[in-house]
Amino acid sequence: MPTTENDLLLMAKDLRTWFEIKKWGFLHVGHVRAVDGVNFTLDRGESVSLVGESGCGKSSLAKTIMGIHQPTEGELIFEGNTVDSTDEQSMRQYKSEIGFVQQDPYGALPPFMSIQRILEEPMIVNGIKDKEKRLKRIHQVMEELKMTPVEDFLKKYPHMLSGGQQQRIVIARSLVLNPKLIMADEPVSMLDASVRVEILELIKKIQAERELAVIYITHDLSTVRYFSERIWVMYGGKIVEQSPVRDLLKEPAHPYTRALLEAISEPDADNIHNYKKVPPGEPPSLLNPPRGCRFHPRCEHMIEGLCDQEIPPDFQLANNRLTACWLFRDEEEAGDVAI
DSSP states (O other): OOOOTTTEEEEEEEEEEEEEEEETTTEEEEEEEEEEEEEEEEETTOEEEEEOOTTSSHHHHHHHHTTSSOOSEEEEEETTEEOOTTOHHHHHHHHHTEEEEOSOHHHHSOTTSOHHHHHHHHHHHTTOOOHHHHHHHHHHHHHHTTOOSTHHHHTOOGGGSOHHHHHHHHHHHHHTTOOSEEEEESTTTTSOHHHHHHHHHHHHHHHHHHTOEEEEEESOHHHHTTTOSEEEEEETTEEEEEEEHHHHHHSOOSHHHHHHHHTOOOSOGGGGGOOOOOOSSOOOOSSSOOSSSTTGGGOTTOOTTTTTTSOOOOEEETTTEEEOOGGGSSHHHHHHOOO
16 A cells, blocks of 8 residues: 555655764775665554664664764655754754664663663653653553563662563663654564563564554564564665565565575574575675675676666565666566576
């Protein structure tokens, strides 16, 4: 179903975030193109997984969306309004609409603050002066996360909690301002396997109850099928494929997406007899990326004179799918391509 204007929460138009590199502190060397021409739309209440190898730009894109990094070029449009990083008041309001769940719960929680103080801090920073109102909201969120009796936790410090409990506090802190978007950056990678499922199910439950949009950042494609509606695949600072989860897992379009799926470890003893293709080479340098498609030096389907010269645009495939690959430059040729 096409997205309507009322459904749309966040949009990126040709978004770029570059970081200048200097030698000896003053001599310009170049730019790290961490986010380099990203386009996407995110609906209200939608869950999307942002996947890719380490160093592909996932966290830089997330921090740009959250307003931590200022975009070099392009636009972020939130609820129909362009995000203006030079307007302090509007940026404060924008940032309050986005909750952040970090990867390492213990590192994310100040060890010298009590749980109550940790959860009050975002509300104090955002001008909620009524202490009773703050405590009421804390109780609501803690009960929502099944951390009861609430009073048993509020006077404790992070080191007194288990890893799963610490991550619940991180989630609680992301929810106390009633945001419209949650950014979850590898939220379960530091937890035991048994706790991971519990935390992912908890985030999914809260998302449905609050109608929150969620961007789940991960390099692990094995978990996204249980959590997200759509997947954005990122490589070399660009989003190379956008697709509903089922379609992408059943029939990946971009050669890089296929390589990611091939690399998934499945608990199957027969895998010892199977050979999995791994693309040669390494991810591109974002300081000096290759010309044309960023993946072409590692791609066995590379078209000489095209993939190594021209950056592919996003091509529209069936079922609301997009892929930035010259193999799909028109529908007729796409039907003939065997990847």
